[in-house]
Amino acid sequence: FMPIDRLNIFSDAVFATITTFMVVPLKEEVQSYDVTEDLWTSLVADWYRFLVFVISFLIVSTLWQDHVWILQKVEHVGDVGLILNVLLLLVASVIPFLAALMGDFYRYPLTSRLFGGCILTLSVVQGIMIALAFRRSKMLSDHLEGDKTKKWMSVEFLSTAGLKIVLSALSIGIAGASVPASLVLLAVAMFTDWICIIVIAVYRSRKDQSFSTGIRTHLCRRFVFEDVDIDRTQTFTDGVFIIVATLIILDITADSLVPLNGKMTEEALYEALLDKKEALLAYISTFVTIGMIWYINYSMVYYIQRLSRLLLLFNRLTLLFVSIVPLGFQLVSLFSVEEAGTNENIAVQFHCILILFTSVFQLLFWVAAHWKRDKHIASSLGGLHRKRIFCLLLVYPIASLVIFCAAFSTSVFKVNTIHAVELSIPFIFLLIKLIIELVLHKRDSQ
Amino acid sequence: FMPIDRLNIFSDAVFATITTFMVVPLKEEVQSYDVTEDLWTSLVADWYRFLVFVISFLIVSTLWQDHVWILQKVEHVGDVGLILNVLLLLVASVIPFLAALMGDFYRYPLTSRLFGGCILTLSVVQGIMIALAFRRSKMLSDHLEGDKTKKWMSVEFLSTAGLKIVLSALSIGIAGASVPASLVLLAVAMFTDWICIIVIAVYRSRKDQSFSTGIRTHLCRRFVFEDVDIDRTQTFTDGVFIIVATLIILDITADSLVPLNGKMTEEALYEALLDKKEALLAYISTFVTIGMIWYINYSMVYYIQRLSRLLLLFNRLTLLFVSIVPLGFQLVSLFSVEEAGTNENIAVQFHCILILFTSVFQLLFWVAAHWKRDKHIASSLGGLHRKRIFCLLLVYPIASLVIFCAAFSTSVFKVNTIHAVELSIPFIFLLIKLIIELVLHKRDSQ
Ligand SMILES: [K+]
Ligand SMILES: [K+]
Ligand SMILES: [K+]
Ligand SMILES: [K+]
Ligand SMILES: [K+]
Ligand SMILES: [K+]
Ligand SMILES: [K+]
Numbered sequence: 082f083m084p085i086d087r088l089n090i091f092s093d094a095v096f097a098t099i100t101t102f103m104v105v106p107l108k109e110e111v112q113s114y115d116v117t118e119d120l121w122t123s124l125v126a127d128w129y130r131f132l133v134f135v136i137s138f139l140i141v142s143t144l145w146q147d148h149v150w151i152l153q154k155v156e157h158v159g160d161v162g163l164i165l166n167v168l169l170l171l172v173a174s175v176i177p178f179l180a181a182l183m184g185d186f187y188r189y190p191l192t193s194r195l196f197g198g199c200i201l202t203l204s205v206v207q208g209i210m211i212a213l214a215f216r217r218s219k220m221l222s223d224h225l226e227g228d229k230t231k232k233w234m235s236v237e238f239l240s241t242a243g244l245k246i247v248l249s250a251l252s253i254g255i256a257g258a259s260v261p262a263s264l265v266l267l268a269v270a271m272f273t274d275w276i277c278i279i280v281i282a283v284y285r286s287r288k289d290q291s292f293s294t295g296i297r298t299h300l301c302r303r304f305v306f307e308d309v310d311i312d313r314t315q316t317f318t319d320g321v322f323i324i325v326a327t328l329i330i331l332d333i334t335a336d337s338l339v340p341l342n343g344k345m346t347e348e349a350l351y352e353a354l355l356d357k358k359e360a361l362l363a364y365i366s367t368f369v370t371i372g373m374i375w376y377i378n379y380s381m382v383y384y385i386q387r388l389s390r391l392l393l394l395f396n397r398l399t400l401l402f403v404s405i406v407p408l409g410f411q412l413v414s415l416f417s418v419e420e421a422g423t424n425e426n427i428a429v430q431f432h433c434i435l436i437l438f439t440s441v442f443q444l445l446f447w448v449a450a451h452w453k454r455d456k457h458i459a460s461s462l463g464g465l466h467r468k469r470i471f472c473l474l475l476v477y478p479i480a481s482l483v484i485f486c487a488a489f490s491t492s493v494f495k496v497n498t499i500h501a502v503e504l505s506i507p508f509i510f511l512l513i514k515l516i517i518e519l520v521l522h523k524r525d526s527q
Numbered sequence: 528f529m530p531i532d533r534l535n536i537f538s539d540a541v542f543a544t545i546t547t548f549m550v551v552p553l554k555e556e557v558q559s560y561d562v563t564e565d566l567w568t569s570l571v572a573d574w575y576r577f578l579v580f581v582i583s584f585l586i587v588s589t590l591w592q593d594h595v596w597i598l599q600k601v602e603h604v605g606d607v608g609l610i611l612n613v614l615l616l617l618v619a620s621v622i623p624f625l626a627a628l629m630g631d632f633y634r635y636p637l638t639s640r641l642f643g644g645c646i647l648t649l650s651v652v653q654g655i656m657i658a659l660a661f662r663r664s665k666m667l668s669d670h671l672e673g674d675k676t677k678k679w680m681s682v683e684f685l686s687t688a689g690l691k692i693v694l695s696a697l698s699i700g701i702a703g704a705s706v707p708a709s710l711v712l713l714a715v716a717m718f719t720d721w722i723c724i725i726v727i728a729v730y731r732s733r734k735d736q737s738f739s740t741g742i743r744t745h746l747c748r749r750f751v752f753e754d755v756d757i758d759r760t761q762t763f764t765d766g767v768f769i770i771v772a773t774l775i776i777l778d779i780t781a782d783s784l785v786p787l788n789g790k791m792t793e794e795a796l797y798e799a800l801l802d803k804k805e806a807l808l809a810y811i812s813t814f815v816t817i818g819m820i821w822y823i824n825y826s827m828v829y830y831i832q833r834l835s836r837l838l839l840l841f842n843r844l845t846l847l848f849v850s851i852v853p854l855g856f857q858l859v860s861l862f863s864v865e866e867a868g869t870n871e872n873i874a875v876q877f878h879c880i881l882i883l884f885t886s887v888f889q890l891l892f893w894v895a896a897h898w899k900r901d902k903h904i905a906s907s908l909g910g911l912h913r914k915r916i917f918c919l920l921l922v923y924p925i926a927s928l929v930i931f932c933a934a935f936s937t938s939v940f941k942v943n944t945i946h947a948v949e950l951s952i953p954f955i956f957l958l959i960k961l962i963i964e965l966v967l968h969k970r971d972s973q
Contacts, residue, residue, distance in 0.1 A: 087761070087765075087825070090762075090765070091765055091769065094540075094765065094766065094769045095769055095773065098769060098770060098773045099773065099776075102773070102776065102777050105777060160957070160960065164953075167818055171811065171814055171815075174773050174776050174814070175776065175807075175810075177776055177777070178776055178779050178807075182800075186796060189793055189796055190793070191793055191796055191797055191800075192796075315533070316536075319533075319536070319537055319540065320540065323537065323540045323541055323544060324544060324770075327541065327544045327545065327548070327620050330545075330548065330620050330621065330623055330624055331548050331551060331623070333624050347635055347636070347637055350632060350635055350637055350638075351637055354628075354637075361621075361624075364621075365617065368617055368620070369617075372613055379533070507610075511606070514606065
């Protein structure tokens, strides 16, 4: 038997890698934009690429979440489980390719069928894993041994997997008739766990004295009070942040040198590299911004002692937007040329919207954790540190909103302002820290 | 104060990501090879790209190793330490770009100066981190409190960092005169820890009664008996394996669709995708091969209770070759066309050499662990499991040697043979496992 911990970390890291790779086709597409054309028009024309990105993000992060649910119930993994797990990861890692294919050939039923086939395979593998875990009860954690809980748990897990198989098979079937409908079905298939939980709650509270109290108890238990593995969430989150922050250097490495000529003089090379400093500056800004957003996440999760399904949802939404943040930086540095005119302002606004959504979902995570605070947050969090975290959480929403509004002015917005703001935010964080230290020091000396 | 664990895992993952990104410029270069030209000639003509790859791998993995050394001595990290750490990671993540630049413009002193400047910055940041750690002794682990050990430790650490600064500054200075000499100096700078340990051992054993016994004691203590953090080594190793295994899907995602035409018919798209099945098969083979090599690593490290500098060296060499394995698969699928003729055999041989080196260094790791076995290997490892691990370790060297020799035959070698062999190896592993289970079962029933 293999210890579950290393398998979990390994799987989390693979899922995080797959999640972040899906933004690559978007980045390739954005590079081909004409800077003189209106940016909103170009972005809107690519709506289906963004839709496919969101749906594939939803699919991979749900897959990860299901993996956490299943393995949270398991104590040991045998060889068959190990092989199924590798098969799951291998099939899942093809999703970025299928998503890119889908973006390029949106109207072809074939791509939609391939995508559905991939999800169907994944659901079948998951179903086998669940069946295996519940059959060999020695693999289950001890706290699940209560017969009634175990029975309902197995009903819920198997019906979730079954419904997912049915929906993805249906999605393949109707791809010929309508590609959008097939995509919608795949998206719905990602909420089968919610659907099954609600249906089971309704069924179980049928016999209770008060239907509405019963259903609220059942739903509350599953959505608010049930633990999600915090360590695994942290590994997955850290993995996404790390790869998103460093993925841009890969772009600079692979592509930025192509226009340079191998036979140029040393001076010409120096000039050419100076031209690349925009890209390098954009990289440093992205790295710092994503590092700071990670730092906020780290500060919050440090005090979280129980992670509910609701909190996890906000965490996933944060990750969804974080993984597009490099796209915003890319657009900003792409449109920072003179020919772009006021298009530069639109690029800045797009960038601000991404940062705004990321930081607002972080804020919602923390606000949601304060509802039933004693369950979610460790009692060691004092009032002062709570204020500090709220201050940190407000910096990015305010900064991005101010820049967003300022970019409406007709004068051409300088992209360097963005970099100046982004690179000054660590100092604001340090200032907040310093003020807290001073207050603590004053309080101690009194 | 921040707990050291999450910082360590975060840094390990960033270093692993940077390490694997360095193969990207090699992959881009290989894609432009002419399949009708002799492959050995093309590869030899790119010797400096491979040299730059090896040197940058050496630099990043030494950087990671130094990070482990420094933080192994530290208990807590304050804000200044945290910022220095982020700065270190940020500067380190530019190395893949500088390596790509170096590969493209090998003869220009400017690229060599930029590379040297990057290493100089990193060495200075490391030096500040070390000075900080030794000044605030409350940050040091308790077992280092012995005054004499601490003094020599600080001398060793600071002289290592100082020598590194001097060598990289020198490397920038002589870049104008000779680019190769500047590169050699950078490579030497990566062994400053070894140099300092040896010099200090000679100095300290000067006063001992027997010089040769004294020096052997000192060196043995630092090279063989000193612990390296096994958890961090595992995180770094896993990170490299995961990103190497999945990086190819990024290639397929970003590049493989370019030749397809957006206005083709559904049938034409289907045909075009069938042509891509080679690339997908190569991906699956790579994923499976790297997964199996990871499994061997996992099986060995499971029983390792003490990791010495020597074992770490073999681990790093394994990782060096693992990170080029995808290049071998890429060449094999690139040269599997009819025009390539016997070039296909050379591609297969190149692939086999990579697998051979990877697996031989894994074997050497295990053999080295058997020297002073009671120190390195947990006593829980029975004779049967030791045999199993040796069997696993022999599969890849034998398979790659056999295919390498078979590829010398003048008949054109079919690339599918490679995939068939690679995909059958998991079954060989399962067979070995089955035999062990049978023997154990028989032994139990006796
Ligand atoms: K568990
Ligand atoms: K490319
Ligand atoms: K290139
Ligand atoms: K926590
Ligand atoms: K430590
Ligand atoms: K494309
Ligand atoms: K171990």
